[in-house]
Amino acid sequence: MFAAISAVSMNILAAQDKPNAEEGKKLYEANNCGSCHALDKKVIGPALRGVSDRRSEEWLKQWIKNNKKFRESGDADANALFKEYGGAAMNIFENLSDAQIVNILEYIKTAPKPAAVAPKVEGAAATPQAGGNANMYVMLSLVGVFLVVLLILSKVKSTLRRLAAEQAPLDYPLDSSNKPWISKWLPRAMQNMNPVVMSLLITTIVAVFALGYLYKFGITEVGVQKGYAPAQPIKYSHKLHAGDLKIDCKYCHSTAEYSKQASIPALNTCMNCHKGVQKASTATTDEISAEIKKIYAALDYDPEKIGAEAFGNNPRPVKWIRIHNLPDHAYFNHSQHVKVGKLQCQTCHGPIEKMEVVQQWSTLQMGWCIACHRNTGVDVENNNYYKALHEKATADIKANKNKSKYFSADGKVRVTPALNGGLECSKCHY
Ligand code: HEC
Ligand code: HEC
Ligand code: HEC
Ligand code: HEC
Ligand code: HEC
Ligand code: HEC
Known part of the structure; x- marks a missing residue:
């Protein structure tokens, strides 16, 4: 009897403590374990399956x-593992409870094995959109130039013919066929x-047409390189890393x-990982990747x-091409x-984390800066930088x-960079 009851209560207890893989998956993702680990391949840390x-x-x-504490306590396995990974350090996760860790381990245990890996589809390289239009303008201008040449030639021909007719009127009668042949194509009103x-x-x-071309692709786009995506000396991919x-x-x-x-990182930053990661996970040989050799x-x-x-003593810095x-x-x-305006990088640079090769996403023209300064609200309430402005508003x-320029229908204080002087020439020009 008692045995039965305790068996039941044991079951209840067990049910409560039953590891929850779904919770574990969430925790695994929320704590970014996946930035250093994969289940089936060595990334920065070991494969966890x-x-x-x-x-x-x-x-x-x-x-x-x-x-860290565990290693310092002298655990041999922990220290051996740390050494094996060349001293790459894993973060500390003291916020995780024992039960949460059990859930994470349950997720690792039960996660389905991936099917055979499909070959990676490379994102199609983005091409500058201006190309198509620009070509059309070039074509139309060429057609125009061609017509002028034809007209001049036919004019020359008819002048010669007229001179000839004056010299020998019988051989070269002055009739309607004497008109430049091109004008025969033209509407009647234009023939004479x-x-x-x-x-x-x-x-x-x-x-x-020529001016239209210059205006559209020359004047307004001087120095504008939207879509500019030069090949870099090392095939570094933001899509892969970011x-x-x-x-x-x-x-x-x-x-x-x-x-x-926003400086470009030194290669030592890359070495935090690439001392260990010497080839792509898809590599078929044991050779160090040619790109990582660079x-x-x-x-x-x-x-x-x-x-x-x-x-060694002969470092030769990589010359990244500035975009x-x-x-x-x-x-x-x-x-x-980034700090004061709290803008995401992607607002200005586009989805960099999807780009195999970085391309310039925005025009970076003055009109682009101004349009955003006019239209973007800044969160002045919770930002020390704006304390005085918030009070004034x-x-x-x-x-x-x-009637206040700071008034907004949602009851909040409306402040744009423009209202904070973001349209003054001297703010953006030396
Ligand atoms: C910044 C990178 C990084 C992050 C983030 C990270 N780890 Fe690690 N982890 C490592 C490295 C590197 C090792 C190998 C030991 C070493 O060098 O410290 C490791 C080792 C481990 C090991 C031991 C594996 C074995 O084979 O014995 C486990 C388990 C582990 N990590 C789980 C996790 C979990 C769970 C998370 C998320 C809560 C996590 N790691 C987040 C880098 C990381
Ligand atoms: C946090 C770790 C980490 C950092 C930092 C890092 N990488 Fe990587 N990188 C990796 C991993 C992991 C791979 C392999 C991924 C795969 O193939 O699944 C990789 C792959 C590469 C590859 C592709 C190799 C090939 O043959 O396909 C290149 C090139 C590369 N990294 C360059 C760089 C450069 C340059 C930097 C510094 C600006 C850098 N990485 C910084 C982790 C890192
Ligand atoms: C592992 C290191 C690494 C990470 C992470 C990384 N970048 Fe980069 N980034 C580089 C390197 C190296 C270059 C120079 C080579 C190139 O243009 O691809 C670069 C170039 C750029 C450029 C172009 C710079 C120029 O020449 O004008 C932009 C913009 C940029 N990164 C934005 C981002 C954003 C946004 C993220 C996050 C989504 C990010 N990067 C994450 C290493 C990194
Ligand atoms: C408000 C728009 C905006 C935001 C937000 C922004 N950038 Fe930029 N970024 C620019 C402009 C404009 C340039 C060109 C600056 C120049 O030529 O002086 C630039 C240039 C760069 C460069 C080339 C090096 C340099 O500093 O000139 C890198 C790298 C870069 N940005 C990365 C980032 C990253 C990473 C973030 C997010 C943390 C970010 N940017 C957020 C507009 C922005
Ligand atoms: C996506 C929106 C956005 C774009 C694009 C943008 N800005 Fe801004 N800018 C902001 C925000 C938000 C602030 C923060 C407001 C502030 O400082 O009062 C700001 C502030 C500034 C300030 C400080 C203004 C002040 O009153 O102190 C300058 C200078 C500035 N931007 C220059 C530029 C230039 C130059 C460009 C174009 C190359 C640019 N911004 C593009 C949103 C943008
Ligand atoms: C929010 C920032 C910002 C403000 C405010 C601003 N400018 Fe500009 N301006 C720029 C940027 C960025 C460029 C470079 C654009 C380019 O390269 O196409 C520029 C370019 C110019 C140019 C060169 C012509 C051109 O289009 O490239 C002139 C002239 C100029 N600005 C005058 C002014 C005057 C006058 C004011 C005040 C009424 C002013 N700017 C206010 C950001 C600003």
Whole structure:
């Protein structure tokens, strides 16, 4: 009897504690385990499938919670693992409870094995959209030029014919066939038009096309390189690193938060991973990838050697080709937009995490800056930078009600960069 009851209560207890793979999956994703781990391949850390067969649950709990403390406690396996991965450190996850870790392990245990890997479909390289239109303008202009040449030639011919007719009227009678043959194609009203007027007319039409072309693709697009996507010296892919591996933009472009520039990372940043990752997971040979060899060559790094000895004395920096470039007279500051304005990189740079090759997404023209400054609201309420402005705006709304320039129907204070001086020439021009 008692045995039966306790068996039932044991079952209830067990049911409550039953590991939940679905919860585990959420936790695995929320904690970004996938940025360093995959289930079936070594990424930055080991492949995790089967880890519960390799390690005890107790060991895994300690490791995942705080691998540093665990290693320092002298656990031999933990230290061996750390050494095996060349000292690449896993984050500390002290916020995870034991039960949550059990859920994560359950997810790793039960996650379905992937089917045979389909070959990766490369994103089609984006082409500048202007191409098609530009070609049409070139074609039309050429047709125009061709017509003018024809007209001049036929004019020359008819003049010669007239001269000949004056000399020998019998051989060359002056009849209607004496007209430039091209004018026979023209509507009747134009047939008797003075050839000079006609030439002027056609020249004007050609000029309009030529100027239209220059205006559209020359003047307004001087220095504009929307769609510019040069091939870089190393085939580095944002789609792979920022997209698939989910590495944070600021891991590499760390200065975007606090400085004007969003610098290109030093190759040492790449080496945090590429000391270990020497080839693509899809590689069929054991050879180091040719692209990753370029990183090693640039740093004069010898992957056969260990420690400081591996780095030689002849580094040759990689010359990345600069894509975005404002003219010298314009001033742009990343931290102002990323930190103060709280804008996402993608607002201006487009879906970089989907680009195999980076391309310039926006025009970077003055009109582009201004349009956003007019239309984008800034969250002034929860931003210390705007404390004074927020107070001023609230007072203004109190005094002027819905006539205040800061008034917004949703009851919030409306502030755009424009209302904060973001249209003043001197803010953007030296
Ligand atoms: C920044 C990269 C990184 C992140 C994020 C990360 N790990 Fe790790 N993990 C590693 C590395 C690297 C190792 C190998 C040991 C070492 O070098 O510290 C490792 C080792 C492990 C091991 C031991 C594997 C074995 O074969 O014994 C487990 C389990 C593990 N990680 C689970 C997790 C879980 C769960 C998460 C998310 C909560 C996570 N890791 C997040 C980098 C990471
Ligand atoms: C692992 C490092 C790394 C990560 C992560 C990364 N980038 Fe980059 N980024 C680079 C390197 C290297 C270049 C220079 C080569 C190139 O243009 O592809 C670059 C170039 C760029 C450029 C073009 C710079 C120019 O020349 O004008 C932009 C814009 C950019 N990254 C934005 C981003 C954004 C947005 C993210 C996040 C979604 C991101 N990057 C994540 C390394 C990284
Ligand atoms: C956080 C880790 C990490 C960082 C930082 C990192 N990479 Fe990678 N990179 C990887 C991984 C993992 C792969 C292999 C992915 C795969 O094939 O599944 C890879 C693949 C590559 C490849 C493709 C190799 C091939 O043969 O297909 C190149 C090229 C590359 N990385 C260049 C760079 C450069 C340049 C930097 C620095 C700007 C960099 N990586 C920074 C993790 C990283
Ligand atoms: C408000 C629009 C905007 C936002 C938001 C923005 N950028 Fe930029 N970015 C630009 C402009 C404009 C340039 C060209 C700057 C120049 O030539 O001086 C640029 C240039 C760059 C460059 C080339 C190097 C440089 O600093 O000139 C990189 C790399 C870059 N951005 C990365 C990022 C990353 C990463 C983020 C997010 C953390 C980001 N950007 C957010 C507009 C933006
Ligand atoms: C996607 C929207 C967006 C784009 C595009 C944009 N900005 Fe801004 N800009 C902002 C926001 C939001 C702020 C923050 C408001 C502030 O500082 O008062 C800001 C602030 C500024 C400021 C500081 C203004 C002040 O009053 O202190 C300058 C300067 C500036 N931007 C220049 C530029 C330039 C130059 C460009 C074009 C190359 C540009 N911005 C493109 C949204 C944008
Ligand atoms: C929000 C930033 C911003 C403000 C405010 C601004 N400009 Fe500009 N301006 C730019 C940028 C960026 C360029 C470069 C555009 C390019 O390369 O196409 C530019 C270009 C120019 C040019 C060169 C011609 C051209 O189109 O390339 C002139 C002239 C100019 N600005 C005058 C002014 C004057 C006058 C004011 C004040 C009424 C002003 N700008 C306000 C950002 C700004």
